[in-house]
Amino acid sequence: MHATPVHRPLTLDNAPALAELFAAVEAADGTDEHYDADDLAEELGDPRLELTQDSVGVWSHGELIGYAKATGLPDATDVHQVHVEGAVRPDARGRGVGADLVNWQVARAAQLHRERFPDLPGEAHIPIHAPNTTKRDLYQGAGFEARRWFFDMRRPLESDEIPVTVPAGGLRVVPFTAVYDEATRLAHNEAFRDHWGHTPSSADRWRHGTTGARSFRPDMSFLALDGDEVAGYLISHEYDADTAMTGIRECWIARLGTRPPWRGSGVATALLTTCLRTGQEQGFHRAALNVDSANATGALSLYERCGFRTRHTWIGYVRPL
Structure with missing residues (x-):
């Protein structure tokens, strides 16, 4: 009983x-x-x-x-x-x-x-x-009804050489620093404004779940700057519990975005390859991320070109209230 x-x-x-x-x-x-x-x-x-x-x-x-x-x-x-x-x-x-x-x-x-x-x-x-x-x-x-499909993707970091890429127009890719934290939050809200299911991140939520999280890795996070303006960003995390269980160091790319005025200039590719090369240097075994399969900015094809392959599929279910 x-x-x-x-x-x-x-x-x-x-x-x-x-x-x-x-x-x-x-x-x-x-x-x-x-x-x-x-x-x-x-x-x-x-x-x-x-x-x-x-x-x-x-x-x-x-x-x-x-x-x-x-x-x-x-x-x-x-x-x-x-x-x-x-x-x-x-x-x-x-x-x-x-x-x-x-x-x-x-x-x-x-x-x-x-x-x-x-x-x-x-x-x-x-x-x-x-x-x-x-x-x-x-x-x-x-x-609840199925509305959207998302892929968990992985890329090994231990074997091949990753090319150096730079964005067009004189943009610089630099390591993330806290002085750009708020500008990065606003850049993220702008970059994902028209994406399915996106709701803007408040300052409290951004600090709690993104740059203030214990898993946040600023040394694996990068910004694309046009002068002093954030044109794009890549935010990475590393989860101790995952490493302890699997023995594999994984760089989780939690957020990657380009603000609309700078799209088409290679910002996302430069940020991604910089992260992957740095991950190799720091001893990570692989990189991973989650992507909306219907992302309108071509994120899925970018990740596939950079060597990521789908490991898991998640389905977004929605119910009207």
């Missing part, structure tokens, strides 16, 4: 239990994602989250067997998005825990939407690993 699960909001103190849950899920689902307690404490500290209302953990016999979160984005123009996530420990699946968590996500997402942007259309968004058909069926049953 299984004990009746207890549902209660997550707290920062639950990060170790959440890390154990994530490890069990990864062992079963094979997404190549590894997190430690510090990573998850940082995620739980997201300034957009109010844990007492925006999260739930499912406990059985004192162990965390499932969780869910709903993060309402603070800004909206045409559509208000709420990003949801959740997982169930493999040995606790098939008992209705997942269905309960999906129902909670939909209800909380709808509430966040009513509270913040009731006059706009609302959507709940979740990425689902393409091979996970059980999770897909669960969300489709709750009204």
Whole structure:
């Protein structure tokens, strides 16, 4: 007999239990994602989250067997998005825990939407690993539909020689420095303004999740400058938990963008090749990134030309609120 699960909001103190849950899920689902307690404490500290209302953990016999979160984005123009996530420990699946968590996500997402942007259309968004058909069926049953496909791509760094490329028009590629932090945030918001699903990064969110994250690697991040103006940027992270689990040092290219006036001048290629060459010099085994397969600026073809190949496919599922 299984004990009746207890549902209660997550707290920062639950990060170790959440890390154990994530490890069990990864062992079963094979997404190549590894997190430690510090990573998850940082995620739980997201300034957009109010844990007492925006999260739930499912406990059985004192162990965390499932969780869910709903993060309402603070800004909206045409559509208000709420990003949801959740997982169930493999040995606790098939008992209705997942269905309960999906129902909670939909209800909380709808509430966040009513509270913040009731006059706009609302959507709940979740990425689902393409091979996970059980999770897909669960969300489709709750009204989610496949909207977009994303690729996790990798490139080895240990063998071939990477060419030196420079942007046209006298632009300079330089290492990232904190003095350009705010200008880089604004450049990112401009570069991705018309991309599907993009919501501008606030200063708090940018500091928390990008340049203020413990995984941020400024020595593997670069800017393309036109005079003193940021024309393009590349932001990299390195995850200690991933290295500890796999023994492979991976440079995760989290953000790469070119502002519209400088597109077509080789900015992205120069930033990318600079990062890859630096990664080789610093002993990284590979580089990796995630790309929208339908990116209108040709990002997918750029990455393929630079030697990246798809490792995982994720599907963006969306439900109207």
